Amino acid sequence: MSISLITPQFEVLRDEKKCIQCKVCVKQCANEVHRYDEEDNVVLADDAKCVNCHRCVVLCPTKALKIRNNSLEFRDNANWNGKAINEIFIQAETGGILLSSMGNPKPFPIYWDKMLLNASQVTNPSIDPLREPMETKVMIGRKPKKLEFDKKGKLITEIPPQIELNMPIMFSAMSYGSISKNAHEALARAAEKLGIVYNTGEGGLHKDFYKYGKNTIVQVASGRFGVHLNYLEAGVAIEIKMGQGAKPGIGGHLPGIKVGEDVSATRMIPVGADAISPAPHHDIYSIEDLSQLIFSLKEATNYKKPVLVKIAAVNNVAAIASGIARAGADAIIIDGFRGGTGAAPTRVRDNVGIPIELALAAVDQRLRDEGIRNEVSIVCAGSVRNSSDIVKAIALGADAVYIGSAALIAIGCHMCHSCSTGKCNWGIATQEAELVKRLNPDLAYQKLVNLLSAWNHEIKEMLGGMGINAIDSLRGNRLMLRGVGLNQKELDILGIKHAGE
Amino acid sequence: MEYLIIGNSVAGTSCAQKIRFNDKKGQITILSEESFPAYGRPLISYYLAGKVDSNLIQYRNDDFYRENKINVVLNCKALNIDSKNKKVKGSNGKEYSYDKLLIATGSVPFVPPVKGIENQKNTFTFLKLEDAKKIEKIITDKSNVIIVGAGLIGLKAAEALAGKVASISVVDLADRLMASVLDSQTALRIQKYIEKRDVKFYLSNTVAEVGKDSVVLKNGEKLPCDILIMAVGVKPNTEAALTAGIKVNRGIVVNEYMETSVKNIYAAGDCVESLDILSNQNKVLALWPNAYMQGETAGSNMSGVENKFAGSFAMNAIGFFGIQLISAGIVDPKDEKVSIYIEENEKEITYKKLLTLNNKLIGFALLNLPDRAGIYTSLINDDVKLDSLNYDITKKDIGLNVFPQDIRHNKLFRGNNK
Amino acid sequence: MKKVYAFEKNCLGCGLCEVYCKTAHSKSKDIIKTYRKENITSAIVIEEILSPKAKTYFALQCRHCADPKCVKACISGAMYKDQNGIVKNIKEKCVGCLSCVLVCPFGAVKRNKDKERKIISKCDLCIETGTPACVENCPNNALKLMDEEEVK
CATH class of the missing domain: 3.30.70.20 (Alpha-Beta Plaits)
Structure with missing residues (x-):
């Protein structure tokens, strides 16, 4: 040597x-x-x-x-x-190949930081959320084109299944396997307490967590790990993962060393076997194929659960999103190139995909232009860092956001980008019992509750400042945004004016 | 209700405390033949060595007696117990009546007959504070001290005097120090360690004759002697009990409620015989914790709350010349079936001896390794089967981790200290 | 009464409880000075449980028994149970005979390694400051000050 x-x-x-x-x-x-x-x-x-x-x-x-x-x-x-x-x-x-974890660390532009929010002055009053009602509740799912009522004023339009969220935030998909059971417990309990949802990721649902079903989105990914009827019925919605912002076009690989007894049982694979999620779903080669899966899942669950489709933000994201909406999805998740991961090839993580802000604006605009925006909700994912990112995302057209990295940071992640080693010293991205124990779910869940309660409060303050008293009134309201230091092309894609205009 | 307690050491004190706990109104009187408030008798060597202030030697402070309304009569020896009329005659001329009586008269020194012992006017025993105070007064740096007895008391006396006198010689009939606790090898090692501190040992030997300023040993050797301390041993003080016609073997005979053969009279502490759970025989186990628990048991029964004394076994924590020796149970077994595990480190002067029989720990001795010794004690006390434990206790330092999780949990969370 | 309970599933065996225990019982109340200039024995024992899968740990301190054996065994009257149920040791009275160590079934009374002050070291629940230092500084909430009844 x-x-x-x-x-x-x-x-x-x-x-x-x-x-x-x-x-x-x-x-x-x-x-x-x-x-x-x-x-x-x-x-x-x-x-x-x-x-x-x-x-x-x-x-x-x-x-x-x-x-x-x-x-x-x-x-x-x-x-x-x-x-x-x-x-x-x-x-x-x-x-x-070089392996990395968490999101793209390269100095690409962060458009959130190049957009500023509006506030009311004189001509319309701002609202104080501590004194007046302020709604941050959102419903994720397909909305009818119009609502019809009978003579008595009773709603007769059938409303498709929805996910009800107390605030426009969800915990994004992180599989049991990539993160620890204690991390999952913290996310699940926080989601329950906050009235939002967390996402199983592609690793199945541990038997201990079925009780958090009302606050769970179950994911079906290319590996189909841990997918069975009980699982599909366990959550409030089903998410089909087509792609991930951190590694568009790439599958996943959970090394056998992380597949202990519990992970094995949850994923329905042998102990010690590598869990390989293929890059594509082997039964999906077209929008029609995707539609088949969407309806298979709906059929399996009696059309009682919204089916969400998650894709990475890539070049033709707007056209793809349109196809997904038409395929019958109830919501589309756009995952930007800064999204995190437990492990990805470094070159892919750092060089594939496009910024979420541009993708989000493009998708929202496209669906509006095609008159089908009501048919799907849009969820913005991929490095949402704080409440102002959320407010900007909503103004660009998102119904809600997914947070992953931010949630992990709240429970101790120090962004050392070493998840793939399985030796996470904070007990998050590891399956070693001695390390997992370092994350006490009692403490971690409280931190998540604290973080999102604070963010929700901040969102209300910003909404109030704009004179808006419901988050629904901000959605796609790009007049509330102004760009700084952006070129005309960027402003056009974002659909916003430059500051001063 | 009138409670009378003869003897003002630990058994008497714990009895009084327990009575007061159960009976807030009864009258509690303790008779003490000594002129000092209760103190721990083992403390007298610390007192002589100047390691404990005389104002701190008191076992329980004045508040304790005030709060518990316990009346202590000092300088009053119980001369006679009249069980028919329930009265005790004190040496102060007064009579004390009782409804319930505790005899907790402890031990008295055992002094064997020695030729010419009357020639040495500075002959002492070493059991009471009074003894230590007397010795304290007469020692000078020119004193030659002879201590008869290389047991705990003799060695503690030697430690207390070391460096304060011209010479200290310890004489014992046995071939080693603390023969009841130590095997010969360990005893020898400790002996060598103590000899470095200017204490001479004359073992397998005895004082044949005492002269005015010297003693002659059995082997003919003559040693100068200004002070003679007789520390051969102790025996139960059954004097008062006998006046009531109470049944006495070596010690006062009691049942598990600490009742003597005479109604309404209880006994506790070093003056009684009680169950040794290791030999399943009644023995005099003159041990401090034993006395406390017996006193407490007696107090409970005297005040109407039935309570049994579960029995005990020998145990000792001894420190002298910087050495710490902790032992319990059987350490020098006669039974050949006993397996003995020994681990020693000559350099550090440490030694661990564990004795097991029939899947149980029956004794241990730890030299300079006191940490967590109580867990071994609990294994003996609780009759724990060694194969139910998490590991072989001879293979690893003991910890609470030796117990399986459910038992450990029970101990830690339910406060089960059994 | 309230006692410190250690939860094995959360204890990391990191040893911070020992550090803060020593400091809380030091003269200086400063961690670095405590370690550099004072020779204090922590009242906490950290035990390791070897199991085939992973090491687990628990921290242990005086259980403040309802019927404390150490109090009974104490020859000097230094050890006592106060009105609040806390088993305390009066340093000035303690002669360091280690009878308490001999009888404590938890092994929770320790010999003070500081040879000058031959006394023992045991948990006093940091009664002067309110919250025990070990509980306050446990990074994983493995040590909790809880009421006996609450635990049962």
Whole structure:
């Protein structure tokens, strides 16, 4: 074996004046970065193993630890920077594709930050949500073209099945397997408490979580893991996953090492077997095929559940969305290129797909133009970071948003992009019992409740500021948005005016 | 209701406390032949060594007596018990009547006959605070001290005097220190350790004759002697009990309610014989915790709440010269079927000895390894089958993790300390 | 009465409870000084349970028994149960005989390693500050101060 050329990405800085050799860092690092030397009574670190997840930094009782980017600099080169060089070293050593986790970290434009919101001044009054009613409830599902009432004023139009949400936010699909059971429990309990929904992802539904069915969307993906009639009937809606923003065109791969007894039972696959989700659904090669699956699922569940279709935001997203609407879907989820993942080829994650803001605007516009916007709800996914992103998404035409990364961050994720190693020190993206335990669902669920309660409050404040008292009145109301620093093409696609116009 | 307690050490105190817990009104009187408030007798060596202040030696503070309305009569020895008329005659000339009586007179030193012992006017036993105070007064850095007895009391006396006197010699008939607790190897190791602290041992030997300023040993050796401490052993103090015609073997005979053979008279502590659960025989187990529990049991029954004493077994926590020795149960077995596990570290002077029989722990001795010893004690006390545990107790340091989860949970969450 | 209960399913064995226990019982109340200048024995024991699947842990401290054996075994009267049910040790009275260690069935009374002050170390529920330091600083809520009745 020759010497490795790969240089550590991070350095662990320990303030010896503060270190008390309590060994909490040693015990807490699943990557075995820290070690205690008894002879010299000192704690040492192996920088190469560090993923910069901050577990040790946070738990160190004397705050003696800091993690920095490795200060070792390759010779200045704007093109061949250290990262580019190290990636070549890695691939030259391993011969494998590069794997990454979570969302695209590259400095592509973030359009949320180039749009600003309107507020009422003088001519129409703003509303104070603490004093006046303010509605953030939304219904996800197909809406009738018009409503008809009988003479007594009773509604006679049949309303298709809907998902009722107390706020326009849902937890996006993260499978049991990619994240831990405790993470799922936190999401499920938070969804129940908040009156929203979480999503099983493609890993099936653990038997312990059927009781959260009213707050669950069950997913059917290309691997069809854990799909059976009880499962389909367990949730309030069924989601067909056609694509994922983090890795459009790519399937999934849960390594056998993460398939323990519980995951095996939930996914209905043997213990230790790799769970491979194919890139396409092998029974879907056209919109017609998709329609067949949609109606098979509706048939199976007596047309009582909305069927949602999730796609990645790609070049022809508007046309594809139109097809999906016509195929009978009750809602379409557009997942932007910043969406997270447990594991994706780095090159795919960083280079495939388009920004969600543009995709969302394009889809909403297309469906309006075709007069079928009422037939589907649009859910915006792929790196929604805060309440103002949500308000902007609604104004661009979304009915609701999915949050994944933000939810994980709330329960401890430090975005170290190492989910694929299965050694998540925060107990989120791991199946190792000793690590899973670090995520106490009692604490984690409360954090999710706190986060979304705060966001809902912020949404109400922003709505009130615009003089709007219901989130429905903001949907597609692009007049409430103005662009800054955007070119005409971008403004056109977003369907918004430039600030000052 | 009148409760009378003879003896003011732990059994008497715990009895009084328990009575007051059950009976808020009754009159409680404790007679003490000593002139000090109750103190832990094992503390006298600490007192002599200057490790405990005389104002802190009191076992329970004044508030305890006030709050529990317990009347303590000091300097009053119980001379006679008249069980017919339910009266006790005190050495202060007063008579004390009772409805329920506890005898908790403890032990008295056992002093074997030694030729010429009357020649040494500085001859002491080492059991009471009074003894320690007397010794404290006369020792100088020129004193030559002879201690007869290399048991716990003798060694604690030696420790207390070490460094304060010119010489300390410990004489014992046995071939080793603390023969009842230690095997010969461990005893030898401790002996060597103590010898480094200027204490000389004369073992398998005895004082043949006492002179005015010297003693002659059995082997003919003559040692200078200014102070003679007789620490051979103790025996139950049954003097008062005998005046009432109570049945006495080696100690006062009691049943599991701590009742003596005479109605309304109970006994507890070092003066009684009680069930040794390891040998299933009645024995005098002169142990502090035993005395506490017996006193408490007696107090409960005296005040109308029926309670049984479950029996106990030998146990000791001893510290001297910086050494800690904790032992319980049978440590020097006669039965050949007993398996003995020994783990030692000469450098650190640590030693662990576990004795098992029929799938149960029957005894242990831990030298300088006190941590978590109580779990071993509980294994003996609770008659735990060793194969029901999570691991072999000889293979790993003991912890509560030795118990299967349900039992552990029961202990931790339901507070079951059985 | 309220006691500290440790929940195995949440205990990580990280050892922070020990760090904060020592600090709470130090003179300086400063973690670094406590470790550098004071030799304090934490009143908590962290135990590891080896099972084939994964290590589990639990932290253990004095159970403040209803009928405490340590109080009975104490030769100096240092150990007592106060009106609130808390088993306490009066440092000044304790002579370090370790009789309490001999009888504690939980192994929850520890010898203080600081040889100068030959006393024992046991949980006092941080009665002076209100919330036990271990409970306050447990990163995973594995230690809870709960009422006995609530637990049963």
